[in-house]
Amino acid sequence: MNTVTSGHAAALWVGLHLILLLILSLLVVRQRRKHKVALGDGGIPELERAIRAFGNATEYIPAALIGIAVLAVVEAPALAVHLTGFLLFAGRVLHGFGLSRSGGTSLARAIGVTLTWLAYVFASVALLFYAIA
Template sequence: MSVAISATYAALLTLIFIVLSVRVIQRRGETKTSLGAGDDVALERRIRAHGNFAEFAPLGIVLLLLTELMGAPAIAVHAAGLTLLIGRGMHALALSRVTPSMPLRAGGMVLTFAMLGLTALGLLTHAIW
């Protein structure tokens, strides 16, 4: 069975992760901060955008892969993948801004939680029957 859909979203999410990582590294260089955020608010925001992405994206990728492996229709796998991608992107953008956008942040979390919850329920439903 092909897992091309999951692989595509995993690759796209990884590219976002790399961008977030580079932004942290750049700011660390600018502020000469090797550990933590010091007193730099911008660095702290970048660290949290990166960290939050690292906390949620892997679980979403695993659930997406399992959904595809369990034989969900391609359209459902794409819908879940897009929801995760957009949600994580929105949240990362919201936290990375000089002035964080709470609506963008909240929207990103809603999409992320919707993807996680709906795929988990779908997997449970499929596993039970």
């Protein structure tokens, strides 16, 4: 029987988040080419939103991936890694989608940031538990 370990779970979520970052980066490049803007946002709202969607993801994803990796290192249950990874991934996808549609507030952005913060809280509590236990 082949069991999924926390390391396998971490590999899945790190891989998916790297793909998400690549997609968000490609969306910036596409907007840059479309509007012929090499640096900055050129005052173009859709380019500005693409830049911020990528930037915001790069602000939140790396620290959470460290948390996911450390959960795997301390051999937390794969379910804990999957829960953290899923919350973060769903949050970042929703946030990126919401931000790419509108620079203002949106339900997708609100849910996205809430799920991201839940991933941070869950991972933090789990890591502290494994540090002390």
